[in-house]
Amino acid sequence: RTEIEGLIGFFVNTLVMRTDLSLNPSFNELLPRIREMALSAYAHQDLPFEMLVEALQPERDMSHTPLFQVMFALQNAPMSEIELTGLTVSSLPIESSTAKFDLTLSMESTTTGLVGGWEYNTDLFDSSTIERMTGHFVTLLEAIVANPNERISQLPILTVSEQQQLLVDWNDTQVDYPQDKCIHQLFEEQVDRTPDAVAVVFDNQQLTYRELNCRANQLAHYLQSLGVGADVLVGICVERSLEMVVGLLGILKAGGAYVPLDPEYPQDRLSFMLEDAQVSVLLTQQHLVEKLQNHQAQVVCLDTDWHFISQLSQDNLITEVQATNLVYVIYTSGSTGTPKGVLIAHKGLLNLVLWHQRTLKITSSDKATQLAGTGFDAAAWELWPYLTAGASLYLVKSEILASPVNLRDWLISHQITISFVPTPIAQELLSLEWTTESLALRYVLTGGDKLNQYPPASVPFQVVNNYGPTENSVVTTSGLVVAKKQDQTSPSIGRPIDNTHIYILDKDLQPVPIGVQGELHISGAGLARGYLNRSELTQEKFIPNPFNNSKFKIQNSKLYKTGDLARYLPDGNIEYLGRIDNQMKIRGFRIELGEIEAILSQHPGVRENVVVAREDIPGEKRLVAYFVSQFEQTPTTNELRIFLKEKLPQYMVPSAFVSLEFLPLTPNGKVDRKALPVPDSHNTQLAVNFVAPCTPVEKVLADIWANVLHLEQVGVLDNFFELGGHSLSTIRVMSQVNETFQMKLPLRHLFTAPTIAELAQTIESTCGTDSTASGNEITSVNLQAEVVLDETIKPLNLVYQPVSEPKAILLTGATGFVGAFLLAELLQQTQADIYCLVRAANLSAGKQRLQETLKAYLLWEESFSERIIPVLGDLSQPLLGLGDEQFHLMARNIDSIYHNGALVNHVYPYALLKAANVRGTEEVLRLASQIKIKPVHFISTVSVFSSDEYFKLEVVQENDPLEHSQGLLAGYTQSKWVAEKIVMMARDRGLPCSIYRLGRITWHSQTGVWNPNDMFYRFIKACIQLKSAPEMNSTVEITPVNYLAKVLIHLSQQPKSLGKAFHLMNSHSAPWSQFINCIKSFGYPLQQLTYEDWQALLLRNTQISSDNALYSAISLAEDNTTSESTPNATSSLKFDCQNTLNGLADTGIRWPEVDEKLLQAFFANFSKVV
Missing domain, CATH: 3.30.559.30 (Nonribosomal peptide synthetase, condensation domain)
Structure with missing residues (x-):
């Protein structure tokens, strides 16, 4: 050109x-x-x-x-x-x-x-x-x-x-094993070796191997007299007891295959299983007989009928059963609404048993547990490897399982050496403190669901993660859980067990490369025959194996399509990624969502429905049912839950039910599951005790709530937040309330008065006094009375020993904007490990959350990873949610504490913030005072001086006493005032504490990165979206977050800083008009309005738009003189910063000028991300 x-x-x-x-x-x-x-x-x-x-x-x-x-x-x-006269030109590669x-x-x-x-x-x-x-x-x-x-x-x-x-x-798993024997024959050989060893223990009862063998033989003789033989199915519905083990073993000795029926299942499900399996004999206990109806089987009660069974021969039986005959049939969830029975042969179970014994070196000195329900195939894995090796099997009572702490103590007191624990319970168990004293435990085996966290390095036993569908004899892959690798978010499921082959394939049955996800397929010795009475489904799921290899003696020429997504890791281990279809796992039970949908569709009030598995909170998986009503009267949650409980196990009943006018569909006519709403944002059930609004105020409020929450009716006793209200809908409701009643009620009133009856009373009381009142009189808090510190929080006989180079630092609030920069600065300026209190489902999720926060603010460095240690806790809970043992461990190991964490919400009243911001600070001080004294660096805010009394001062000194709380209207500021007073109390008692009061913390001076949830950020964004800004003659303080972090960490490392308070705020500011000009320079048109006109424009726009920034700015528009986030909130106050300046002397650290370069750094980044 x-x-x-x-x-x-x-x-x-x-x-x-x-x-x-x-x-x-x-x-x-x-x-x-x-x-x-x-x-x-x-x-x-x-x-x-x-x-x-x-x-x-x-x-x-x-x-x-x-x-x-x-x-x-x-x-x-x-x-x-390129030729140039007199020059030689050559190209250079660009690095x-x-x-x-x-x-x-x-x-x-x-x-x-x-x-x-x-x-x-x-x-x-x-x-x-x-x-x-x-x-x-x-x-x-x-x-x-x-x-x-x-x-x-x-x-x-x-x-x-x-x-x-x-x-x-990676499929070279061939191991020879005897294929001419069955499980019960291995047991009989063990009886000959150790007849007097303890075989089974339950509560105060036990059986030796000889006693167990004799009883099982007597039952087997009786069963054979009833026609039980090879491949004959025998039902067993027995609670966990010695009779359960005798019954299972007796069925096998008779030559039959057992069909476990969990007594906890609903009667309809048990009836279907009995009818589908066509069992000719049913073993049970007398008190369960009434629950087992609609079948033709002969019932044998192992308790009341034992008196004549016990008269039969105790000798071993001779049967024609072979390893290819069935050993059990277990029912799993089915997509058509009916469970399907999986047919497992002796050879598959035998392979599992011998692999288990060889890999874990099981001996007669082992003590193992049985705690899974008999309807869970893991129960077979818990029984037979031990009873064929001479070990002792301990049956665990259900009440022990209710508490991880009780289970841990039980395992220790009974000297258990190996235990299987379903994944959800195992994750809680592994998070507990363990001691090596009196501990015999060698292995904890887990499986049944995805293991999301790695065990702490301190656990004194090995953890083995296992994977396997019921269709492949319980366990398919297995592996020790070792230290986390950087690119793995969760532990692998290991490698295939003996005589098992794994193929990870794409939809065209082509093998996928290492690291690429595909569907996991299984072949080998453990594969099931198929499904009982479901030949078409068997052909669909068990397909010809295209990978038969002459190198191996293939045990099965079929491949089982698991429907599970997985990928190979470079070391040959396999990572489980989830389900391809809409199946899922809960507490180890595989659930086909279609089965729940099929049952729910039988309710007369449900026209159509879909059930999905949601994980709105990481690590917390739950079932949610969405349905369209058949009639005008919508069924309530209670009705639907009771209906499903009669037909499904408890674990298959959804935790939430959402009524919709119609189910969203994709263009090809399928239900669009991604478009289904989050349950909490919709009314999941109309109040059972509906009370209609009566007074004029109540009726108006009911109309507003129904309009905002999209409900047909709202009762005066309905809780706004239980109906699905959230922070954004709160703003919209209060905006309409103030417009309708010509008031200026702050948002916090909806939190303190969440029902129509309570809010109506507040409105009527306010109208009776002053309709423009802030409402502070109604919700006033005696803050001085809130300043209470536990008397035990003091040094006692401990003497503070300063640590010049701390090895372990606790940081709270690390996932916040300021906290992320403090974390990065601590990692750069110290050699310490940084323990970060974080709310997460598990340690892996906690670490990931911290890492993602640092990445979001462009702070992440790979070298940080090993020194960031997540601590799962909660500021609002006693002992920071850590529990006694971990709290004391932290008190012993931590050298210094930076308490930056808080629940930051400028709408919530003090009562909702007290637990996290006040009591959380008290727990931090408690931690600092125990075992060894630790310095506490408390991050506060200059807004604690927002009381009217301080506006009378020429300058607010850093060392001024914090006396006045009148006029502090925001709940957040009130909570920080009380928390700071508590820190001062602790300091007066002798704890080394420093206080750092922050001003307006803004973007990084170079990258322009800022917290998009910051109220001032949203204020600016609202101005841009409205294409208008309020006229204000105020100046705006701008303290870049990178400067703030550098200054704070430097001051905190100086011994002379302890006991002092510091005002950390830029001494340079900018007029609001400079902001306006900079916004315009980036091409954003802005009209300047009076503050009142701008407020009115903002309120009008929020009625027609759900934009987040506009909603957030509402709270600023309500009362710009009280919000700490508005440009002129504390700008008329002058703050002394002499302690800060003295601490920075001779360092070269200076606050930046607020010039065009600094402003443009923000707006250049802002224009990229909005």
Whole structure:
């Protein structure tokens, strides 16, 4: 172009391309598609990429580029030689140390062919992954050249060596085992070896191996007389007891297969299982007989009928049963609404038993537990490996399982050496403190659900994580849980057990590479025959095995399609990723959501429904049922829950029911599960005791609530938040309330008066006095009376021993904006491990939350990982939610405390903030005073001086007593005032405490990164969205967060700082008008209005828009003189900062000038992310 002929530069534009692989084309069919797409893109190449992004406005994420993350660059134009008179010119390669995209492949055409190289984001890929990817790319290209007419999905990408590794080497699990014996025969051999050893213990009862064998033989003789033999199914519905073990063993000795029926199941489910299995004999206990109806089986009560069974022979029986005969049939959840019976043979269970004994070195000195319900296939795993090895089996009473602490103490007191514990219970058990004193425990085995956390390194036993569907004899893969690897969010499920083969395949049954997810398929000795009476489903799920290999003696020529997503890790272990379909696991039980839907659809008041598994809070999985009513009267939650409880086990009853007018659908007519609302945001049940509004005020409020919450009716006793109200709907309700009643009630009134009756009383009381009153008189708090500190929080006989270089620092509030920068600064300025109090489902989630926070603020460095230690706790709970043992452990190990954490909410009243902000501070001080004295660095706010009395002072000194609380209207500020007073009390008692009062903390001075939830940030955003700003003659204090963190950490490391208070705020400020001009300079139009007109405009817009920033600004508009986030909240106060200046003397640390450069750093970043 002539206009740029004289310019020297790098003129390259990015073209975004989309490849169409629909209809599974061959390469020859794909090639013309790519050509057409590429030519179309070239035709529009003059359109700048930045303009495309601006037009499409994709959701922005600072972690990757918009629209695309993978780049391909082909340099196919020859580079011409550059000749300059008298000079020799040569090209130099450009070294690039930072990847511009997630993945870039650059290729160049040379005289020897195509050469290329990868550029990749090391947060996503490592060098070994890229090396494998190169092999895949080359293999794919070779396959295309060799067979261009083959479907793309069928072309191989695995190299020959990787195929050998995935299909052969990692499946080299062959171990010889006797296939001419059955489980009960192994037991009988063990009886001969250790007849007098204790076999089973339950409460105060026990049986030796000889006694157990004799009783089982007597029962087996009786069962044979009733026709029980090979492959004959015998039902057993018995509570955990000695009779349960005798019954199971007796069935096997008779040659039959047992069908466990859990007594906890609903009667309808038990009846179906009995009818479907067509059991001819049913073993039970007398008190359970009435629950077992609608069957033709002969009932044998192992308690009341034992008097004549005990007269039979005690000798071992001779049966024709073989290893290929059935050993048990266990029912799992079914997609059509009916459970399906899984047929397991002796050989599969035998393989499991012998693998278990060999791997865990089971001997007659072991003591093992049985705690799973008999309907859970893990019960077979708990029984037979031990009873065939001479070990003692302890049956655990259900009340012991109710408490992890009780279970731990029980395991210790009974000298248990090995125990299986379902995953949810195991995760709680592993989080407890363990002592090696009197502990015999060698292994804790877990399985049945995804293990989300790694055990602490301090646990004095080994943890084994196991995976396996019922269709493969309980356990398919197993592995020790070792220290967490950096790229693993949860422990692996290990490797395949003996004589078991694993194949991770795509939908076309092609093996996927290492690290790529696919469906897990199983083959081997443990595979079930199929499903009872479900031949079509058996054919669908048990498919021919295309990977039979002559190297192995394949036990089963079938593959089982698990429906589970998994991927191979580079070390050969497997990571479980979840379900492909809508099945899920709860407490070890696999649930098919379709079964719940099928049962719920039988309710006469339900026209259609869908059940989903939600995890709105990480680690907390729950079932939610969405339904459309058949009639005008919607069924209540109680009605639906009772209905399902009669037909389903408790674990299959949803925790929430949401009534919808219609179910959302995808374009192809399927239910759009992603579009289903979060239950808490909808009314899940109308109040059972509905009380209609009576007074005029109540009726108006009911209309407002119904309109905002989208409800048909609201009773005066209904709780706003239980109906689905949240912070945003709170603002909208109070906005309408104030407009309707011509009042200015603060938002906090809805929190203190959450029912219509209470809020109506508040409105009537306020109208009776002053309709424009702030309402403070109604909800006033005697803050001075709140200043109470436990008398035991003091040094007592301990003497503070300063630690110049702390090894362990506790930081609260690390996931907040300021806390993240404090964490990064501590990691950079000290060598200590930083223990971060964090709310999370488990340690892994806690660590991930901290890491993601640092990444969000561009602070993350890989070197931080090992020194950041999450501590699962809660400021609002006693002992910070840690429990006695962990609290004392922290008191012993921590050297210094930075208490930055708080519940920050400028709407909540003091009562809702007290637990976290006041009592939490008290618990921090308690921690500082125990075992050894630790300094406490308390982060407060200058807003504690918002009382009218301080506005009378010329300057607020850092050492001024904090006496006045009148006029503190915001609950947050009130809570910080009380908390600071408590810290002062502790300081007066002798604890080393420093107080750091923060001003307005703003963006990073260079990156412009700021907390998008900051109220002032939202205030600015609201101005931009409204295209208007209020006229204010105030100045705005701006303290960049990176300066604040550096100053605070430096001061805290000076011994002379202890006992002092510091005002940490920039001495430089900017007029509000400078902000306005800077906003305009970035192209945002702004009209300046009076504050009253701007308030009115804001209120009008929130009635028609649910925009977050506008909602958030409402609380500022209500009363700009009391909110600490408005530009002029404390700007008329002058704060002395002499302690801070003295502490920074001779350091070179100075607060920055508020100039155009500083303002532009924020707005440049702001314009990228909004």
